Amino acid sequence: MNNVVIIGNGVAGITAARHIRKGSDARITVIGSETEHFFSRTALMYIYMGHMTYEQTKPYEDWFWIKNRINLLFDHVSGIDTEARLLRLASGNAVGYDTLVLATGSQSNKFGWPGQDLDGVQGLYSMQDLRLMEQNTNDISSAVIVGGGLIGIEMAEMLHSRGIEVTFLVREDSYWNNILPPEESAMINRHILSHGIRLRLSTELAKILPDSAGRVRAVRSSDGDEIPCQFVGITAGVHPNIILCEGSEIATGRGILVNEYFETTIPNVFAIGDCAEIVATDGGRNRIEQLWYTAGMHGEALAAHLCGERKPYDRGILFNSAKFLDIEYQTYGYVPPVLDDVQTLYWEHPAGEQAIRIVYDQRDVVIGFNLMGIRYRHRVCERWIAEKKTVPYVLEHLGEGNFDPEFFVQSEQCLIDLWNRTHPERTLQLHRKRGLRRLAPARGQKKEMMA
Amino acid sequence: MKAMQIQIPAELRGHSYTESPIRKIGLALFGVGVLVFMIGATGAFASIPLLYSMLSLGVGTIGALLAILPGIGARKPGINHDGIMFSPWKNRRSVAWLLGILITAFYVTLYWFPSTLDHMVVAFDPLSWPLRGKAADRWFLYGTLYTLAVLIMGVRMLIKYRHSRYQTIRTISVMFFQLVFSLLIPGLLQLFNEPEFYFHYFWPLKYDYLFPSKLSSLFDGTHLAVFMGFWTLVMAFLATPVLTYFYGKRWYCSWVCGCGALAETLGDPWRQLSDKSLTAWRIERWMIHSVLVFAVVMTGLLWLNSAMEGAVLGGLSRGFSRTYGFAIGAMFSGVVGVGFYPLMGSRVWCRFGCPQAAILGIIQRYFSRFRITTNGEQCISCGNCSTYCEMGIDVRAYAQRGADIVRASCVGCGVCSSVCPRGVLNLENGPVDTRNI
Numbered sequence: 001m002n003n004v005v006i007i008g009n010g011v012a013g014i015t016a017a018r019h020i021r022k023g024s025d026a027r028i029t030v031i032g033s034e035t036e037h038f039f040s041r042t043a044l045m046y047i048y049m050g051h052m053t054y055e056q057t058k059p060y061e062d063w064f065w066i067k068n069r070i071n072l073l074f075d076h077v078s079g080i081d082t083e084a085r086l087l088r089l090a091s092g093n094a095v096g097y098d099t100l101v102l103a104t105g106s107q108s109n110k111f112g113w114p115g116q117d118l119d120g121v122q123g124l125y126s127m128q129d130l131r132l133m134e135q136n137t138n139d140i141s142s143a144v145i146v147g148g149g150l151i152g153i154e155m156a157e158m159l160h161s162r163g164i165e166v167t168f169l170v171r172e173d174s175y176w177n178n179i180l181p182p183e184e185s186a187m188i189n190r191h192i193l194s195h196g197i198r199l200r201l202s203t204e205l206a207k208i209l210p211d212s213a214g215r216v217r218a219v220r221s222s223d224g225d226e227i228p229c230q231f232v233g234i235t236a237g238v239h240p241n242i243i244l245c246e247g248s249e250i251a252t253g254r255g256i257l258v259n260e261y262f263e264t265t266i267p268n269v270f271a272i273g274d275c276a277e278i279v280a281t282d283g284g285r286n287r288i289e290q291l292w293y294t295a296g297m298h299g300e301a302l303a304a305h306l307c308g309e310r311k312p313y314d315r316g317i318l319f320n321s322a323k324f325l326d327i328e329y330q331t332y333g334y335v336p337p338v339l340d341d342v343q344t345l346y347w348e349h350p351a352g353e354q355a356i357r358i359v360y361d362q363r364d365v366v367i368g369f370n371l372m373g374i375r376y377r378h379r380v381c382e383r384w385i386a387e388k389k390t391v392p393y394v395l396e397h398l399g400e401g402n403f404d405p406e407f408f409v410q411s412e413q414c415l416i417d418l419w420n421r422t423h424p425e426r427t428l429q430l431h432r433k434r435g436l437r438r439l440a441p442a443r444g445q446k447k448e449m450m451a
Numbered sequence: 452m453k454a455m456q457i458q459i460p461a462e463l464r465g466h467s468y469t470e471s472p473i474r475k476i477g478l479a480l481f482g483v484g485v486l487v488f489m490i491g492a493t494g495a496f497a498s499i500p501l502l503y504s505m506l507s508l509g510v511g512t513i514g515a516l517l518a519i520l521p522g523i524g525a526r527k528p529g530i531n532h533d534g535i536m537f538s539p540w541k542n543r544r545s546v547a548w549l550l551g552i553l554i555t556a557f558y559v560t561l562y563w564f565p566s567t568l569d570h571m572v573v574a575f576d577p578l579s580w581p582l583r584g585k586a587a588d589r590w591f592l593y594g595t596l597y598t599l600a601v602l603i604m605g606v607r608m609l610i611k612y613r614h615s616r617y618q619t620i621r622t623i624s625v626m627f628f629q630l631v632f633s634l635l636i637p638g639l640l641q642l643f644n645e646p647e648f649y650f651h652y653f654w655p656l657k658y659d660y661l662f663p664s665k666l667s668s669l670f671d672g673t674h675l676a677v678f679m680g681f682w683t684l685v686m687a688f689l690a691t692p693v694l695t696y697f698y699g700k701r702w703y704c705s706w707v708c709g710c711g712a713l714a715e716t717l718g719d720p721w722r723q724l725s726d727k728s729l730t731a732w733r734i735e736r737w738m739i740h741s742v743l744v745f746a747v748v749m750t751g752l753l754w755l756n757s758a759m760e761g762a763v764l765g766g767l768s769r770g771f772s773r774t775y776g777f778a779i780g781a782m783f784s785g786v787v788g789v790g791f792y793p794l795m796g797s798r799v800w801c802r803f804g805c806p807q808a809a810i811l812g813i814i815q816r817y818f819s820r821f822r823i824t825t826n827g828e829q830c831i832s833c834g835n836c837s838t839y840c841e842m843g844i845d846v847r848a849y850a851q852r853g854a855d856i857v858r859a860s861c862v863g864c865g866v867c868s869s870v871c872p873r874g875v876l877n878l879e880n881g882p883v884d885t886r887n888i
Contacts, residue, residue, distance in 0.1 A: 011832070043833040051532040052838050059832045059847055061728060161533040195527060292831050321829050323872040326529030326614070330829065330874055375874030378827020403826055403877050405868055407616035436824065436881030 012273025013103030015299025023307030115208025333368035477517025484511020555790030699821025701863020718797020812859030
C-alpha cells in the first residue's frame with residue numbers, strides 16, 4: 001500500500017484517509033467533486049436555515065490536509081480501469097493507484113412518479129442539491145415534501161424556517177413508524193403539527209403537475225387532492241451511488257458488494273460507507289448502512305485493516321440519533337418498531353414531548369433504549385446492554401444514564417414508579433441522581449489527536 | 452396554521468416575528484428614546500430631568516421590551532438561530548458595522564470627551580438622588596445604561612432559552628449580580644458615606660483593589676471598609692481558587708462577572724462571530740497571559756514601591772499603573788471589548804485581555820473538576836457548538852473524537868450544550884482525574 005486513492009470526500013472517505021495517515025506513511029489522495037474540502041453533510045440544513053455558513057461546516061481547517069499530507073483532488077472520477085489500476089477524471093487527467101477505496105455515498109430515490117423531473121422538484125443529499133434548493137425555493141410560498149424519513153423532516157424544518165408553508169406527505173399511517181415504536185412516532189406526528197407543518201399521513205404522491213413553463217405548479221396526492229406548491233422535496237430515502245462501477249469489473253448488487261473487510265470482488269479495491277453492501281456471512285440479509293456514524297466506523301475499520309490489523313468489521317451495539325424539529329432522539333441497542341416480541345417500559349411526560357423507553361427480553365435483560373427530548377449517556381447505556389443488565393438493575397441505576405444539563409428536571413423516578421405499580425412484589429428504589437461518578441472506561445474510547 | 456406568508460426580505464426570512472407590528476412599534480419607540488437621549492446633549496432638558504429621563508430611558512426601555520417580547524409567541528421553545536448568518540446586523544454586514552462604530556464612539560466619548568455627556572447625565576438624576584444621595588455623573592450614567600442593557604437583553608435571553616433551565620437560571624444570576632452588586636449596593640454605599648465598593652469584582656480584574664493605597668485606606672476606614680479589605684483578600688486568594696476547583700471558571704465568568712453579564716445578554720446576538728481558528732487561539736494565549744503578567748508586575752511594583760517608601764520606584768510604578776489603566780482598563784475592556792461586539796463577538800475582552808479570566812483559566816485547565824463531557828460517539832460534526840462558542844473554542848474538534856473539552860478559556864456558558872442537536876455535550880463537575888483529555 002504505497003499509493004492509496006480514495007474516491008469520495010465524505011465522512012467515510014475522509015475518516016479512512018485520516019486513519020490511514022495515522023497508521024502508515026502511504027501516499028494518500030482523496031478525490032471529490034462535491035466540494036473542495038470535507039464538510040459535514042449533517043449540517044447542510046443549518047446552512048440553509050442560516051444557523052451556519054459553509055465554512056463553519058468544515059470540521060478541519062484547510063491547513064489540516066497539507067499538514068497531514070492528505071492530497072485533495074477536486075475532480076470527478078468518470079471511469080475505473082481495475083486492470084491498469086487507473087482512474088479517468090472528468091478534467092481529462094488520469095490517476096493511478098495501488099489501493100482504491102470507493103466511498104461514493106448515496107443518491108436520492110425517485111420512484112418514477114409522473115413529473116419527478118420537473119423544475120422545482122428535487123431531493124436533498126449533496127451540496128449541489130442544497131444550492132439548487134436555494135434557487136428553487138427563492139421567493140416561493142408553499143412546498144410539498146414527499147416521504148417521511150429523516151431527510152423529509154429536515155427539509156420540512158428548513159423550508160418552514162423561511163416562512164414557506166409546508167405540506168408533508170407521509171405514506172405510512174404515522175411518521176417514521178418503520179423505525180419508531182407507535183408512541184414515539186405519535187409524539188413526532190403531534191410535534192410536526194404543532195409547528196404549523198401540514199402533516200398528511202397515509203398519503204402518497206400520485207403525480208406532480210407542471211405549469212406552462214415546465215415548473216411544478218401542484219401535487220396530486222393519492223387521495224385525489226391537488227396541493228398547489230412551487231417546490232417539491234423528494235425524500236423517499238437514498239440508494240448507494242454505484243454509477244462508477246457500472247462497466248467495471250467490480251461486482252455490485254444494490255450497492256458495491258464487500259465482505260466484512262470491505263474488500264470488493266477486485267483485489268486492492270475496497271468500498272465503505274453508504275455505497276457498500278456488506279454481504280451477509282450467516283445467511284441473513286446483506287446490510288447497507290447509511291448512517292453518519294457507520295460511515296465513520298467503516299473508514300476507521302478499513303484504515304486499521306489497510307495498516308495491517310486484519311479483523312472483521314463489527315458495528316458493535318447499535319446507536320443512532322436525530323432531531324425532529326425541537327425533539328432530540330437518541331437510541332441505543334435494539335428497539336424494534338413493533339414491540340410484540342419484546343417487553344417494554346415506556347414513560348412519557350404529560351406535556352407529550354419527552355419520553356423514555358426501555359426494551360427488555362423475556363428474561364428481563366435490557367436490550368435497548370429510546371430517548372425522546374431527554375439525553376442519555378452513550379457509554380452507560382452501551383455498558384448496560386453489553387453486560388446484559390436486568391431491568392430492575394437498570395432502573396435502580398437509571399440516574400447514571402441521564403446526560404441532561406444541570407438543573408433540568410429528572411424523570412427517572414417516574415419510570416421507577418411505573419415499574420413499582422405493576423410489580424408490587426418487587427418494588428425498586430432509585431439509587432442515585434444524575435452526575436459524573438467514576439464511569440468505567442467504555443469500549444472503543446476514541447482518543448485520536450491529529451491536529 | 453400560523454400566518455407565515457408575509458413577504459419579507461429574503462435575508463430576514465425565518466425570523467417570522469421580525470415583522471410583528473408590536474415589534475415594529477417597539478423598535479420605533481426605542482429609536483425615539485435614543486433620539487431624545489441624544490438631543491439631551493444640547494442641554495434642552497437640563498431643567499426637567501424627570502421628563503427627560505422618562506422620555507429617553509423610559510420610552511427606550513419600553514420600546515426595547517416591546518421589540519423583544521413578541522419572541523415568545525413567534526416559535527415554540529427551542530433553539531432558534533434561523534437567519535442569523537443572513538442577518539445584516541448579526542453577521543458583520545451593514546448594520547453591524549454601524550452599530551460597532553456607534554458603540555465605540557460612545558466609549559470614546561465616555562473616556563476622553565466626557566464633557567459631551569454633561570447635559571445627558573441629568574437623565575439619571577431621578578435615580579441617582581434617591582440611590583446615592585447625589586447628582587449623577589458620567590460613571591453613573593455608564594453604570595445605569597450598562598445595567599439596563601443587561602436587564603433588557605437578559606429578558607431576551609430568558610425568552611430565547613426558555614426551554615433550558617440552565618440558561619434561565621444562569622441568565623437570572625447575571626441579571627441579579629449586575630443590578631444588585633454593580634448598581635444598587637455601590638450606590639447605597641455612597642448614600643451611607645461608605646467607600647464605593649463592588650463585592651463581585653476582585654483583583655486582578657479590579658486591579659486597584661490590591662494596590663497598597665487602596666487596601667490601606669480600606670483597613671483604616673469604618674468596620675464595613677475593613678470588611679471590604681478582608682473580602683478583597685479572601686476572594687482573590689482563597690475563594691477564587693476554591694470555587695474554580697469545584698465548578699470551573701464559569702462560577703464567575705458566566706454567572707457573576709459584569710463583563711460576562713453584558714456579553715451573555717447584550718452580546719448574545721453576536722456570539723457566533725468569535726474566531727475559531729488555531730491562529731486565533733495562539734494569539735489569545737500570548738495576549739491574555741501577557742496582560743496577566745502586566746497586572747501582576749504592576750501590583751508587585753506598587754507594593755515594592757510602598758515598602759521602599761516610594762523612594763526609587765515612585766514615578767515608574769505610577770506610570771506603569773496609569774499605562775495599564777489606559778491600555779487595559781479603557782482601551783481593551785471598553786472600546787475594543789464592547790465596541791467590537793458586532794464585529795468580533797461578545798467575548799473579545801474576556802478571551803484576549805482579562806487577567807481575571809487568565810488566572811481562572813489556568814486553574815480550570817490544570818486543577819479543576821469542571822469539564823464539558825462528550826457523549827460517546829454521538830457527535831455528527833455539524834459544528835453548531837463551535838459556531839456558537841463565544842470564546843472561539845473549536846468544540847467540535849474535541850467532541851468528534853470523543854474527548855472532553857478542557858480549555859482554559861471556556862466560561863461555561865453552556866450554549867454548546869444547548870445548541871447541540873444530538874445531545875452530545877454536557878457541562879459537568881467530577882473528579883479531576885476522570886477528565887478525558
